[in-house]
Amino acid sequence: MRNITVLKGDGIGPEICSEVVRVLETLKLDLNFEMYEVGEACYEACGELIPQAVFDSIENNKIVLKAPITTPIGKGFKSLNVQLRNKYNLYQNIRPAKSLPNIDTPFKNIDIITFRENTEDLYIGEEVQIDENTVHAIKLITREASTNIAKAAFEYAVANGRKKVTCVHKANILKLSDGLFLSVFNEVAKEYPQIEANTMIVDNTCMQLVMKPEQFDIMVMPNLYGDIVSDLTSGLIGGLGLLPSANLGEDFAMFEAVHGSAPDIAGQNKANPLALLLAACLMLDYLEYRDEATKIRNAIDEVLKEGSVRTADIGGSASTTEFTDAIIAKL
Template structure:
């Protein structure tokens, strides 16, 4: 069966890691018709828009996309393409599994958790204005509808994947109305799932606990801003953003993406690590029903990482992107032969 999937290569190292992942998926025998569209800097150069309508139409039609990293200017320039894409397609759930990989050095072992982040509101609603010179206000938007929806997503994900506990992360001791609403929504949904343990932690305490005893966490449920911060913290527990996947999920579409930056300083040098985008692609393959090839690829990646002979430089090795990809493809072929 052929799958038609939108491919958004991204900026910087995006095209390189995207090409590596496409090659690995093909080696595993998955037939994909890739429909390539651009976003961000390259899209501006081609069409004058960071998020062209043709790209949105493609994802809407195909229902699935794989996306490389896209540059977001800091403090100036165009607004985040990632946020715009999530809003335009109502990709309300950000799913970030965090677990150790063999051979990847990290400060902790035995980490196995999932971060579920609300993806459409909170401070990321982008409602900012300068009241008077030198004074800027930003609105934190929390709604019962979005909070209940993401809570229900988290509990269903827990049930479907054998997870046993959900921890809601908040700052309701200070933001009693906004974060209070988020908590009330989560508590209400929790009553629908009596077999899943539910607890709560204030976000600052949760961060401390994560860097002391991360093994205590299973599924973390967070509003948008806390989720963005804590998911990167979680990545740091297991080796960094280069080895963790990400997905943005909605009722009608799903976009799977690497969550690291576009690293323009190493673009074109054939040294980037494609693991994060590859692991995101494995989430995508499972999403479209290609579980066996996803398992084959994961086994191949695990063996390459565990062997330690062909690691990219961010993991302490000297291998190029091409050499690492060759090694993974070689393991796939060895497994299939």
């Protein structure tokens, strides 16, 4: 029996989390789900954002399925997502944006994977108040982290039959930090002559993604650009409710939806569970339950092709529970 640490999150997190676990339990796999409260609701109940029991579970199980956790804007505690990624050195953030059937978008057949370096850049959260009118933020780029994420992108391309890796950067302005990331990418690319490699400035990348997205296959980039650009790719396929994410390190792995906790619709049974369910499919792939992951993806495709049951964000009126029921019926 393989134990999985499940973090129920805030806002819509507990709702979509319970539905995703319900789908996974339908498959009757040799998996056990250890469910934990984290975040704001947990803090109000026990005075801790992440209780020690959660860390103990993660360190025992090494696999985490995480629902969205609220991060205060402009004040309050630092992102718990970032803390978990840093604590367990989850340096690869892999975000696949793939078109789903019968969802109306300007582009069809999108299949773009963003590899986001997950442990440094501005996301280290080091800011210095110089005076009342001036703040400095530190952007950290290292050769080691840049090499790790570049190699991860190329290794994924080789293992999965992908043809091209694009490095996204701003080295024309940030000549030292992004310049280092870019030079490391070019060094690593020489080790994979069978994979096409090119580079693109981040602002041009954003324009090209909404004009000719078919030119992209795998993209690799520093942390901040990865957060922004992957959200853009979600827009190409129908929104954040459809974008899953895998956070991988050498010893630990965490799978999550890219979207936030959506407190405005929390508790209303309206949220789309697909991003977290697709993240669970990435988890099953990682655990070598690939056939079972394919079954879930096929069930999702069948429900979307029929079109009669879907949540409001993708043009329907079904509740979270009704949408999940339809997927389970296909399974």
